[in-house]
Amino acid sequence: MCLALPAKIIAIDETNDMATVALGEVKKEVSIALVEDAQINDFVLIHVGYALNKISPEEAERTLQLFAEAGLTE
């Protein structure tokens, strides 16, 4: 039962394909090597250190709401 988290890209380091992503107040470094044309403010699904793919802000919001309901983001 592996969760993939929706997170927003807030900074990109193009020299090593890494990005800083934010989920609420929490920030994390992930690889964006697998996501084509990742931009700041894009939402991506992250899992075990990688951004897997982009998702729409609406889908990210719905998923985060579900995580909150499940008590996972408290």
Added chain:
Amino acid sequence: MGIEGFLDIQLTMNDSIISDVEIQSSRPVYASQVFLGKSVNESLSMLPLLFSICGVAQACSGIRACEQTLGRQVSAHVEHVRDSLVDMETLREHLWRILLDWPKLLDKQLLNKNLLTQEMSEIIKYQQDYRNLLTSGSNPFLLDQDIPAVSAESSQPIKQLNQLLERSIFSMSPAQWLEIDSIEKLQHWFESSETVAAHLLKKIQRNEWQGLGRNNTRGLVLELDVLESDALDFSKLYELFEDNNFVKQPQWQGTCYETSSLTRVDSILLQNLHQNFGNGLISRLVARLTEMAQIAQKLLGDVKKKAHNISQKRNDIPGDGIGVVSAARGLLMHHVSIEKNKIKKYQILAPTEWNFHPQGVVTQSLVGLQGDTEQINSQVDLIINAIDPCVGYKFHIV
């Protein structure tokens, strides 16, 4: 960002041998509580959103549990479409993890990021194309859905995926690779090939790690009609689900079991490997390669198989059902109770919890490893990745 949870593994080393393993899990095994009080279809539509990595298998296990509970009959065609989509997801997951993880497990860095991005995007596209062709936009993982007849064009993305497998993994067609039936032929294959899979097997042979992690943990048996003590008995399963700790640290008949590609895939080659190296490292890696090639053949229609749904409703108490799916990492079970079309209880038991049970197959595989710290580090990563490549973990040696 600890929402996804992880496994904290402590290895105790004495005289260069791992003598003890402790696993602590912070995985969110009770996340399905979110469905309580919601309608059946609302919950089913949320499942793939919450568990997007194996979203198809989760959705399939969920709908099967709900259908059992509600006594709904489903056509063989719908079950066939569901199984095909789960198989496709398993193939994607295996392929992704091999392309992502195996280069890192090699001494030489073989990771070509541009190629990797292109290949992973291709795989997602083939999966989406396949689903669209199979379902024409319908959702086979909701109640009472009609799925149109499968288009003849549905084999096209599978053909493309077979070509990708040939290019990136097997250096030959998956069908040809499945003809390898002896250890000698396997050795000849990986010594004469340059794919990441061949390179990893070369490394394992070079280090004589073929039997690394070998232990006696048994595999969960899926078939209901198998007269073995290991075979799942649903009436007992329902009793076990009454204890909420079952989904966190599952045991069957007081014993830990493994559920993975290794415990469900069979071939003459795997039987030969098992005879020589038990459930050691090489058997695990070859089981995953074999499963990929077999699924690729099955989805092409070269291997005819009936849909495989062994889910069952509870006989003694109405409104209870269990849905079972063979997901990428192993057996996935959903247990659901429904009252007046609302979810009263929802439990999910993922394969990771069987495999990473404190006394489970990962622990048994790691105890007894020997070498210097660098060798142990490399061996631990190889074994964990071979059993379950999806889970986040950290280990430390004391």
